[in-house]
Structures are given as structure tokens and as C-alpha cells.
Amino acid sequence: MLRDSLRTLIAGSKPGTRLPSVRSLQQDHRVSPNSVQRVLRELAVEGLVDVRPGAGSFVATAAPPRAPADTSWQESVLGSRIPPELTRTLDLWRIPGSDVIRLKGGYLDNELLPRAALDAAMTRAIKRTPSWGRYPIEGSEDLRRWFAAEIDGVHASEVIVTAGGQSALSVAIRALVRPGEPVIVESPTYTGTIAIARSHGADVIPVPTDSDGIRTDLLADAIDRTGSRLVVLQTAFANPSGVTLSRARRDEVLALAQQHSLFVLEDDYARYLGIDHEPPPPLISQDRSGHVVHVRSLSKPVGPGLRVAALCARGPALARLRAAKTLDDFYVSGPIQETAVEFLNSPAWPRHNQMVRRTLGERRDALLAAMTRLLPHVDIPQVPHGGLHLWVALPTGVDDRDVAAAAYAEGVLVGEGTPWFPAGFDHSHLRLTFGETPAPMITEAVTRLARVLPPG
Numbered sequence: 001m002l003r004d005s006l007r008t009l010i011a012g013s014k015p016g017t018r019l020p021s022v023r024s025l026q027q028d029h030r031v032s033p034n035s036v037q038r039v040l041r042e043l044a045v046e047g048l049v050d051v052r053p054g055a056g057s058f059v060a061t062a063a064p065p066r067a068p069a070d071t072s073w074q075e076s077v078l079g080s081r082i083p084p085e086l087t088r089t090l091d092l093w094r095i096p097g098s099d100v101i102r103l104k105g106g107y108l109d110n111e112l113l114p115r116a117a118l119d120a121a122m123t124r125a126i127k128r129t130p131s132w133g134r135y136p137i138e139g140s141e142d143l144r145r146w147f148a149a150e151i152d153g154v155h156a157s158e159v160i161v162t163a164g165g166q167s168a169l170s171v172a173i174r175a176l177v178r179p180g181e182p183v184i185v186e187s188p189t190y191t192g193t194i195a196i197a198r199s200h201g202a203d204v205i206p207v208p209t210d211s212d213g214i215r216t217d218l219l220a221d222a223i224d225r226t227g228s229r230l231v232v233l234q235t236a237f238a239n240p241s242g243v244t245l246s247r248a249r250r251d252e253v254l255a256l257a258q259q260h261s262l263f264v265l266e267d268d269y270a271r272y273l274g275i276d277h278e279p280p281p282p283l284i285s286q287d288r289s290g291h292v293v294h295v296r297s298l299s300k301p302v303g304p305g306l307r308v309a310a311l312c313a314r315g316p317a318l319a320r321l322r323a324a325k326t327l328d329d330f331y332v333s334g335p336i337q338e339t340a341v342e343f344l345n346s347p348a349w350p351r352h353n354q355m356v357r358r359t360l361g362e363r364r365d366a367l368l369a370a371m372t373r374l375l376p377h378v379d380i381p382q383v384p385h386g387g388l389h390l391w392v393a394l395p396t397g398v399d400d401r402d403v404a405a406a407a408y409a410e411g412v413l414v415g416e417g418t419p420w421f422p423a424g425f426d427h428s429h430l431r432l433t434f435g436e437t438p439a440p441m442i443t444e445a446v447t448r449l450a451r452v453l454p455p456g
Helices: 002-011 022-029 033-045 073-078 084-091 115-128 141-150 165-176 191-199 216-226 247-260 316-329 334-344 348-374 400-409 439-452
Strands: 049-052 056-059 101-103 159-162 182-187 203-210 230-233 263-267 292-297 309-312 389-393 412-416 429-433
Touching: 002 022, 002 033, 022 033, 033 049, 101 429, 101 439, 115 334, 115 348, 141 159, 141 309, 141 334, 159 165, 159 316, 165 191, 165 230, 165 263, 165 292, 165 309, 165 316, 182 191, 182 216, 191 203, 203 216, 216 247, 230 247, 247 263, 334 348, 348 389, 348 439, 400 412, 400 429, 400 439, 412 439
Parallel strands: 101 412, 182 203, 182 230, 230 263, 263 292
Antiparallel strands: 049 056, 159 309, 292 309, 389 429, 412 429
16 A cells, blocks of 8 residues: 555655655556645655655654643633533544444545545536635525525525534524523434533523424423523434424424524434435424524535535524624635535435435444344334434443443444433433444444443
8 A cells, every 4th residue: 555655665764865756656556646646745744754846755854842832821711621511522523543443423434425526516616616706695696596495495595504504503503592591402412502502601401302302391391481582403313312303293393482482493414314214394394484493404414524504594583693604704615615506406416315315224224233133132212214323222220431431442432322411411321323334344333332231
């Protein structure tokens, strides 16, 4: 392998030694010039290679050692440690060693990304449009029209393009509630929502869910008790539970929103990740009074590098959201928006999405089969009909933190359930992600997990 060969050569050479030419490396390793240049760039980023245009590539000269900076003054200035919910969110990005199998994460793995189609889309976009110029705050008109056509009942003028779903959630929560006000969320729910709400100074109020979604009897009580004017819901294939809000509960949520002048922030992250069937229409399609603010992201179904999402609203809330987004970044990068437009309007998008759904189904089924065979005493409350995750309940008396630590020692990374509960008291669940791991490796991962969860 070229990369390993160059590392070995560098390790045995003196600083300043000239490396073989691109042509020589290409011929010796039978790779393209682009592959050689990519490897050299990667090694340069690591500080192993100096690339000198017109002269060649050389073994890097070690930088003189620097005395460590004295930053002790920052402790008293910054105050308390990073909030635990933010630490848990950052932990989702943890990359284990190559010998560790991931059953934890939140995106498609590299094997499923439409890299060639996205590269081609970006090439076309840059040639076709002046995408390096200034863009409307609300986003590309073509991209807003595409989202509007996809979201029932939404007009392009009601769409704001954001840099991914996380950004959309942050903008919406900051715009719709004031610091110190209550925000109602499902329990369990996406840990990023909890972290965002608390980072904006909101008081997070959890309401339990069941197999039909958020319990509207308890939601009504929470609204009466707290006076909250915002509830955040995942209405399809919720993360982490996999639950889809039932038809009856949808009607009840909208009735409560109208009765109490409440905003419903609908995080539709898994709209294009259905496995067994399409999810029901978004909640915003039933709303004509501006109660529902809708988020639709492309980062999950396409790839984490496509940081594009739609934030949809009506009335004065739309103007408030627009102003809040302007404080963040003015507008999403033009080349990214135009690449999204090119990709989404090409035959590559439906082909890719069909492949993703089929593969997710294969991986989910592999995980379910392995869990049933190797861990029959672990309860699966809900078989997800879409999304990326399986939510499991551990046997009585088993702590998720202990299981996660023991599993990691066995070479498998699993998600503790505790961070997904706003109150943080429930230690009896695991979130197992099947979206980032091929089916054969999923079976091996469960085999390793079974070693630390023997039958009770």
C-alpha cells in the first residue's frame, strides 16, 4: 500500500531527504497520480512530508520543541466544566481503534456515501453557477423550491436553508424561547436537542414516550404545569427509540398546540431512512396556523459532509428564525447548496436513497437476528421501521455504563442509554447503531457484546 510504503521510507530517512517523484510512485505502486498526490497531502497534514511546488516532496524537518504554554489562568475565567450533556454529544464523534467495531454513531458509514455522484454534482455546480458569490440569507431559490416540493403544505418562501439539522435546531430553539424558559422534549430523545436547549439557558422538561410516541396525557399536564411554549418532537423513527408518532397522537399534539398557543419543533431527521415503509406525512402538513416549525436534514440520508437542511415556518416566527440564523453564519456556503441542488435533481439521488434503505434493512435485520440468537434475555421494546438505531432494555440490575465499558474492552463500541434521558437517571438501556457497520461485522459485534452480557 502506498501510504504504508511511504511511512516506512520516511521513518528510515533523514529530515530533508527527497522522496521519489509522483511519476515514480505511480509506476511502482500502480496507482493514479491523484492517488499519489492525495497520500502526500495527508502525510503533509500529519507533519511527515514537506511538499514544495516545483521542487518535489521531502521528509519533513522536525520542528524545534516548544515550551508548554501556561494557560492555568483560564480555569478561573471559564468556571465550571463542560456541561455533561454537551460532553455526551461530543462523545458521539469518538472514533475507536481499527480493531473496535462500532455499534455507536449517527451517520451512514463511508461505504454508503455517494461520493462519485457528489463529486460530479459539485463539478457541474461550480461550472454552471457563480457559486462563490454572496447568497440570499434564506438560501438558494432552487434548493428552497426542492425542499418545498418535498414537504407537504410548505411553500418555498417558508423555507430557510441551514448548515445541517443541528444548526436548524439551535437556531429554532434560540429564536422561539428565552433563557430560563421551559422547553418540553420527549424522553428519551436526541441528546443533541438536550444539549442545545440547555446551552441556550432553557429549562428542559422531559415527557415520557411509549410505542405511539410522546404521551399526550402527560404532555398536557407538562404544558399546564410549566407554561412552556415549545415542544420538540421527532415524529418519524425517533432517535433513539425508533418510535413513530401515531395518527391519534398527531391530532392530539396539534390540538394541544392550538389550545395553548404552543410551537411544535418537528425534527424530521429520518424522513429518507424508511426501511419497511414510508413514514407518515410530516406534522407541518396538517398545520395551517403556524404552530409547527419543521426541520428536514440531508446529512443523514446523503452524507455528513453535505451540511444542508431546511428550517420551515410561517408568520412572524419565520422572520424571527431568519434573524436568528443571520447571527450564526449569514448563509450556507454557495458551492454546498448548488452541489445539493445538482445531486437532488439527478437520477443519482433516488438510486442512492433506494440503496441506503435496502442496506439499512439488511443491517437492521442482521442486528435483530444476532440479538435474538445471542442475547434473547435483552428486551427490544420496538422494532424500528426506519432510522439508524435499535433501542434495547437491559436485564434488571444491569447498568448501561458498566456494559459499555466492558463491551469496549471486548472490542465493540455501544451507546449508553443514559444520555438520551433528559433527567439522566435511567441506566437500563443501550442504543445500538446499525447504520455505520456492515452486516457481517454487526454479527461479530453482538457476539462480543454477548460475552459481557451472559444470560441472567
